[in-house]
Amino acid sequence: MYAFLTGPMAWIAFTIFFVGLIWRGIWYVRGLDWRLDRVTYGQNVKYGIRGAVRSIARWLIPYGTHSWRYYSGYTALVFIFHIGLLVVPIFLLAHNLLLAERWGVRLPALSDAMADTLTVAAIVAAVLILLRRIALPEVRIITRFYDILLLLIAVTPLWTGFLAYHQVGPYQFWLIAHILAGEILLMAIPLTKLSHFLLFFLSRAQLGMDFGIKRGGMKSKGMEW
Amino acid sequence: MPEGTLCNKTPVDTVEQLQALLADKSGKQYYEEMTQLDVDAPALWATIQKTFKSRMRTWLEICSHCGMCADSCFFYLANDRDPTQVPSYKIQATLGEIVHRKGRVDNAFMRDVMDTAWSKCTCCNRCGLYCPFGIDTGVMFSYLRGLCFSQGFVPWEMKIGSGMHRIYRAQMDVTSEDWVETCSWMCEEAEEEWPGLEFPVDKPDADIIYTVNAREVKHYPEDLADAAVLFHIAGENWTVPSKGWEETSLAMFAGDWAGCKQQVEEVYAAMDRLKPKRMVVTECGHAYRATVIEGPYWAGLKSGKTPIESFHYVEWVAEALRTGKLKIDPAKKIKEPVTYQDSCNYIRNGGLRECAREIMSYIAEDFREMKPCGEHNFCCGGGGGLNGIGRYRPQRNVGLKVKRDQILATGAKLVVTPCHNCWDAIRDLEEHFKIGIRWSFLKPLLLKMVIVPEHLRPEE
Incomplete structure (x- = not known):
């Protein structure tokens, strides 16, 4: 099982992840239409780039936009959750050792304490995000089972990994569960709306260009997101 | 009955058609005919396939249903945080469903869609500023209005308005x-x-x-x-x-x-x-x-x-x-507290926030910003054609509450409204809530305080 998951299955998961994301990107860009979207993507390029960069950068900064500041509590959860999801798997020492063993490359690694803190914080954030979904009527009304399933898919690699690393319970079981969960997540990213992994940037760039080129960007310093 | 004599899928292109519509007071017959109007599902789906491309498909697909658009919408706030007024819900329940069902929707559904598209959204685009993914629901509602129009499900006054232009x-x-x-x-x-x-x-x-x-x-x-x-x-x-x-x-x-x-x-x-x-x-x-x-x-x-x-x-x-072509008599500047209604169409969607501030700095001594203001200001409550649609007057009047409270919080009794729609909405707001405010375009205000050059002065 372990050999399969770390061998062929890993290849399949990574292939779907990369090919799927590339396909998503191509599909998105090819589907842009200056006349239907009413944005001159190919003209006024300077304003377009400025609008796109501004639109992405402001939203990547915690509390960088009116919206992030308005929903201050939820914003904290969103950033803690995403930082845990993105930073831990890439900079975890255990993953890096694996990477070094297989490919001979090493990235800077997180300390154990740091990795644990980010992991636990992200898990707690995920739980609170789920509770918020159920508790607030304005979020509950738009919540589908699919939304909860995706949250589960996203957070499972974290808690299974945490249990495996700290050898809480059967190590082999949690290790295999962790690898499987990670692979499911990798495949789910391009295949589900977790594709916002990439589409966040494209969609933000698009709206940024819309405001940057057409909706006032040429007559102002740029949208105050 | 598929197509009515007044309510149908054909746009108004002749004076006769227009007069027939105008003769139907408040659109009584028009809306009756609408209850029988067939939906041309294949045509609807064909239009969607041709015009609904990656930008909007992505918006509908990746919406993570987080609800951050909720408080950005003045209708949601004015309706005591009614969850059915959350922008994401409104668009998923209308456009989202039409796309999901590949255009196979019925008459009752389309009438509901029409009511949502014109009475629960003014296409002010404020929600687009509050979505982390940059999902602009106002843009989608505008697109949805186009689908409704092509199928004949459009408020009576809007059908007339489009005919007037044609x-x-x-x-x-x-x-x-x-x-x-x-x-x-x-x-x-x-x-x-x-x-x-x-x-x-x-x-x-x-x-x-x-x-x-x-x-x-x-x-x-x-x-x-x-x-x-x-x-x-x-x-x-x-x-x-x-x-x-x-x-x-x-x-x-x-x-x-x-x-x-x-x-x-x-x-x-x-x-x-x-x-x-x-x-x-x-x-x-x-x-x-x-x-x-x-x-x-x-x-x-x-x-x-x-x-x-x-x-x-x-x-x-x-x-x-700025250039001195118009000079203001300092003694005649507006002394009382005054606020400015930022129009969605030329401020949020036109980038002219600073122009408005610059003007106020010349003409007012006690200018008070609404909160929020500039690009983040709330719609006056009557945008997107809503002011003019009799069928939705009650919904419009509820929506005005947000603007009423914004104005009251400034303490100003005068609102500068350089936008016809805002001007109307704020006039109606005063008529409805009687909060004791006045409202004005810029032109009459400027004429009261501008210095007239010697050679242009009327002879006494």
Whole structure:
């Protein structure tokens, strides 16, 4: 099982992840239409780039936009959750050792304490995000089972990994569960709306260009997101 | 019954059709016929496949249902945080369903969609500023209105409005002759007080071509006189076109994209014909949005820009004050607390926030910002055509609560409203809630405080 998951299955998961994301990107860009979207993507390029960069950068900064500041509590959860999801798997020492063993490359690694803190914080954030979904009527009304399933898919690699690393319970079981969960997540990213992994940037760039080129960007310093 | 005599999928292109609609008081027969109107599902789906591309597909697909758009919507706030007013919910339950069902929806569903598209969203685009993914639900609702229009599910007044543009190239039945006549009438009236005042029609190569909103011609002609006097005082070389003078677009509110194209092309043709240096449009938000922001795309202009540089009235005023073409008598500045209604169409969607602030710095001593303001201001409550739709008057009046509270919080009793829609909404707000406020366009305010150069002063 372990050999399969770390061998062929890993290849399949990574292939779907990369090919799927590339396909998503191509599909998105090819589907842009200056006349239907009413944005001159190919003209006024300077304003377009400025609008796109501004639109992405402001939203990547915690509390960088009116919206992030308005929903201050939820914003904290969103950033803690995403930082845990993105930073831990890439900079975890255990993953890096694996990477070094297989490919001979090493990235800077997180300390154990740091990795644990980010992991636990992200898990707690995920739980609170789920509770918020159920508790607030304005979020509950738009919540589908699919939304909860995706949250589960996203957070499972974290808690299974945490249990495996700290050898809480059967190590082999949690290790295999962790690898499987990670692979499911990798495949789910391009295949589900977790594709916002990439589409966040494209969609933000698009709206940024819309405001940057057409909706006032040429007559102002740029949208105050 | 598939197609009614009044309510059908055919746009209004003749005076007879238009008069039949107008004769149907409040659209009584029209809405009755609508309950029988068939949905042409294959045509609906074909349109979607042709026009619903990756930008909007992505918006619908990746919406993570986080609810961050909720508080951005004034309808949600005004309706005591009713979850069915959350923008994400509203669009998923309408456009989302139509796409999901590949256009196979029935009459009752489409009537619901129409009610949502015109009475629960003014296309103010504020939610687009609050979504982390940049999902602009207002843009999707505007698109949805287009689908509704193509299927004949459009509020009575919007059908009439689109017909007006198709027939008269104006939102009201004002002909080119009516317009030119009103200009000369206003010129005569004002000339008594302002010797030498001109109202030049079709003057080639002017510095400014001035364009208006048809209801100024029909109901508020003194606004035209005010504009002429201010240009006169500022010493501008200006003109108005005899054709292509109307900037507004009820066709845009109706989702009649072919009508929109016809309308803006008439204005662009006037620019080409008279070759002015630049265009200035009156104090109207959606007129600017339609003709300057969206219009070039309807007309297929690849630059995305109007044939000549185009300005909203507030840009011209800010420039005139900055350059000293208009000088304000300090003793006559507005002394009382005053606030400014930022129009969605030229502030949030037009980038002109600073122009408005600059003007206020010249004319007001105690200017108070609403909270929020600028690009983040709330819609007046009557945008997107909502002011004009009788069927949704109750919903509109509930929505006005947010603006009422914003104005009350400033403590100001005077609201500067350089936008026809905002002006109407705030007038109705006062009528409905009686909070003791006044509202005004810029022109009459400026005329009260501008210093008239010696040589233009009327002889005593």
